[in-house]
Amino acid sequence: MNRFLLPVMLAAFFVIESVFVHLLPDGTFTSDRILVPRFLIIAIFFLTVYGNKQYGIIYGFVFGLLFDVFYTEILGIYLFLFPLMAYAVSKIMKVLQTNIVIVTIVSIIGVALLELGVYEMNFLIHRTDMNFPHFVSLRFLPTIILNLAFSIIAAYPLKRQFEKFAEHLTE
Numbered sequence: 001m002n003r004f005l006l007p008v009m010l011a012a013f014f015v016i017e018s019v020f021v022h023l024l025p026d027g028t029f030t031s032d033r034i035l036v037p038r039f040l041i042i043a044i045f046f047l048t049v050y051g052n053k054q055y056g057i058i059y060g061f062v063f064g065l066l067f068d069v070f071y072t073e074i075l076g077i078y079l080f081l082f083p084l085m086a087y088a089v090s091k092i093m094k095v096l097q098t099n100i101v102i103v104t105i106v107s108i109i110g111v112a113l114l115e116l117g118v119y120e121m122n123f124l125i126h127r128t129d130m131n132f133p134h135f136v137s138l139r140f141l142p143t144i145i146l147n148l149a150f151s152i153i154a155a156y157p158l159k160r161q162f163e164k165f166a167e168h169l170t171e
Contacts, residue, residue: 006047006165010059013040014066034139035146038111040067041082042151043158045089045107049098051162052169053090060086077121085110100159104151111147115140 020037040063048056064082068075089110096102119135122128130138 003168005161006051006055006059009161010040010043010047010063013043014063018071032138033142036115036139036143037150038114038143038147039150039154041085041111041114042107042147042154044082044086045110046103046155046158047162047165048086048090049093049103049106049162050159051165053086055165056086056090057083060084074125074127077118081114081117085114088113100155103159104148104155107151108144108148112140112144115143 017037017039020039021035041060044056044060044063047059060082061079064078064080065075067078067082072078089106092106093103096106119128119130119132119140123130128135
């Protein structure tokens with residue numbers, strides 16, 4: 001694996017997250033549901049499990065900082081949560097089998113915890129006034145379903161790519 005391919009691939013996921021909803025045809029989602037693509041963190045989870053734990057945490061830190069700088073007004077939420085979630089996934093996967101189905105399920109649980117953490121932080125600092133049941137129905141469940149679909153589609157290609165990266169590191 002080319003040493004520039006990993007940062008370029010993760011940067012592509014970073015950009016795709018921001019333009020994903022704009023690329024969908026108008027009227028695809030006529031309801032007031034909020035879909036939040038978390039493709040980057042899913043890729044970081046797969047990197048952590050199939051590639052290298054240290055790289056997963058480092059890229060979680062770097063892209064968490066970039067995410068905070070570009071998309072939020074508060075530095076620290078994603079800067080803290082991305083590497084923390086990558087570390088948690090690496091610890092969970094030491095107990096569980098490194099099966100692609102298990103990694104996909106753990107990734108979706110990681111996305112769910114990330115969404116809950118971001119919501120709670122925004123609620124604590126009064127950046128949102130949305131109550132929890134409204135958050136679950138409006139944003140949480142649609143986000144989980146979208147990211148589950150992405151995970152199912154991208155799991156095998158991500159696994160293969162990061163296994164090649166791990167082989168490249170051992171050489």
